[in-house]
Amino acid sequence: MNPSRYLRQTSLIGFGAINQNKLLQAKVLVVGLGGLGVPVAQYLNAMGVGTIGIVENDVIALHNLQRQVLYAENEVGAPKLAVGLKKLQAQNTNTKFIPFNTYLTATNALEIIAQFDVVVDATDNFGTRYLINDACVILNKPFVYGALHGFEGQISVFNFKDGPTYRCLFPNPPKQDSIPDCNVNGILGVLPGIIGTLQALEVIKVITDIGEPLTGKLLLYDGLTQQTRNIQFKRQASFTKISQLKAAYETPDCVNDLDTITVEEFLRLKTPFDLWDVREPSEFKDFHLPNAINVPLGQLQNRLNELSTFNYTYLVCQSGKRSATAYQKIKAHKPNAKVINVSGGINHYLHHYGNS
Numbered sequence: 514m515n516p517s518r519y520l521r522q523t524s525l526i527g528f529g530a531i532n533q534n535k536l537l538q539a540k541v542l543v544v545g546l547g548g549l550g551v552p553v554a555q556y557l558n559a560m561g562v563g564t565i566g567i568v569e570n571d572v573i574a575l576h577n578l579q580r581q582v583l584y585a586e587n588e589v590g591a592p593k594l595a596v597g598l599k600k601l602q603a604q605n606t607n608t609k610f611i612p613f614n615t616y617l618t619a620t621n622a623l624e625i626i627a628q629f630d631v632v633v634d635a636t637d638n639f640g641t642r643y644l645i646n647d648a649c650v651i652l653n654k655p656f657v658y659g660a661l662h663g664f665e666g667q668i669s670v671f672n673f674k675d676g677p678t679y680r681c682l683f684p685n686p687p688k689q690d691s692i693p694d695c696n697v698n699g700i701l702g703v704l705p706g707i708i709g710t711l712q713a714l715e716v717i718k719v720i721t722d723i724g725e726p727l728t729g730k731l732l733l734y735d736g737l738t739q740q741t742r743n744i745q746f747k748r749q750a751s752f753t754k755i756s757q758l759k760a761a762y763e764t765p766d767c768v769n770d771l772d773t774i775t776v777e778e779f780l781r782l783k784t785p786f787d788l789w790d791v792r793e794p795s796e797f798k799d800f801h802l803p804n805a806i807n808v809p810l811g812q813l814q815n816r817l818n819e820l821s822t823f824n825y826t827y828l829v830c831q832s833g834k835r836s837a838t839a840y841q842k843i844k845a846h847k848p849n850a851k852v853i854n855v856s857g858g859i860n861h862y863l864h865h866y867g868n869s
Contacts, residue, residue, distance in 0.1 A: 514607050519561050532721040533561060539720045540564040542629035544617055544645060546597045547571070548580040548705030549659050549712065550635030554597070555583065556713040558605045562720070565601075566611040566629055569594040571832055572860040576796070579702035590864040617641055619758045622648040631719055632656035633712055638834070639686045640762040646671060646679035650755045655719055659712040664701055664736040666708035669727050670715050676728035680752035704736050771840055772853045776861045779827060787826040791839045792859075800859065802829065810835050813842055820850055829855040 516523075523530045539562050543550050546569040557565055571593050573584045581593075588596050594614050602610065613625055617636075626632055626648045634645050634656055642658070649656045655673035660666065671679045711732070718726045731744040790797050790805040797807040808816050810830075820826055820843070828836035828843075833856045840854045 518607075522560065527723065528721070532723065535721045536561045536717070537563040539631070540566070540629045541631045541633060541716055541720075542566040542568065542626060543633045543635055544568045544641065545635035545637070546583075546593045547577065547635065547637065548661065548700070549637075549709040550633070551581050551583045551597070552706050552709030553633050553635055553659075553713045553716070554601060555604065556710060557716060558601050558608050560713075560717065561605075562608065562716075564609045564611065564629075566613065566625070567594060567597065568613040568615065568617050568625065569597070570614055570616050572864050574831055574860055575799070576831075580700060580705045582706070590860065590867075592864075617644060619644060619762060622758060623652065626654055627652055629654065631716055633716060634658045635709065635712070637661075642679065643686055644758065644762040647755050647758055650678055650753060651757070657712050657715045657719065659708045661700055661704055661708060663699065664704065666704055666711075666734040666736070668708060668711045668715065668732045668734070669730060670719060671728070673719060673726060673728045675748070677746055677748040678752050681749040682731060682746050684749075684752065701736060707736065708734065771837060773856045774827065774853050776855060776857050776865070779855050780866075785824050787821050787824050789826055789828050789839070791828060791830050791835050796831065800863070802859070802862065805829065808839075810839055810842075813839055814846065817843065817846055817850075820847065820852070825851045825853055827853050827855050830858045832860045833858040 519533050522528055523533050541557055541562050541564070543554050543565060546554060546567055550567070550569070554565060554567060573588050573591050573593055573596060575589050578584060578586065583597055583600055584593070592614070594612055598610055598612055601608070611628070615621060617625065622644055632645055632649055632654055634642055636642060645656055649672045653672070656671050658667070658669045658671055658679060669682070671677060715726055718724045729745055729747065731746065733742045733744065735741070788802060788805045789808045790801050791808055791810045791813065793809055794807060801807070828839045830836040833854065836854050836858060840852055843850050843852050
């Protein structure tokens, strides 16, 4: 390794070669290579973290590009993990990457997380976040949290040096209807870069034990005013005694008890069916499958009477997340409804079959 690569860090008073070596020895897991995960991975990689694991199972969509700046237009439809790894490896050939081409689930979380020193939550759903927290409590691993909504972001460090856990701050997941969704509410493209970079800084502080990591503190960032605010919270003993993972975590990424069909199976259907596309009208206008009916997720409850009583209704969205949520909503109101989720969604279709 060329010693001049990290010269600006090793010559930094208060950091130096000792802490640079700590980065080299560190193993960090980044869960998600999207808006938050991209800047986290890029900066940790550039700064010399020796081993970086990445959990990702999505493909690149056109609407990702305004905030996920690692990807390019000609890569739409390609797997994020493969594209991201190639560019990260070119950025720093000294880094050891451990890819996990999967979603994090209750089945694999402990095995994956056990291999790393620090976990970065770069996801966009509550189920995976609670899963990360519970696994980290069981394994005694710190994790760095980041979240986005509109023009605002949050950062904190959980389970570090006997500090509070995520459940100490948010004991239980919110109801599905109250969860903010950037697919519906939108997100300003630069915001994930800001929050993700702050997450990367917290990782560096945890690894090297410099400064004051945000343990027991929730940093709130307002992009419209460029103001930050810290909310302090305490460790709750009852949330630090988790001994096993739940059988399932309510998250669109790993929905259980769900009737699902693959894109390939869907394309081979011969019997009559209805197809509901639950994306937003602008997404539907850009591209949709033949004969699809646009029923945006936010309008779903008011249009349940349109469900066919004869044909199966297949549900599709961009990646399979919103359609899984739609499935749950329909079943909650109409348990006998004949609905099936198309896993992988439009992203999978475009990646394997193009725009034809």
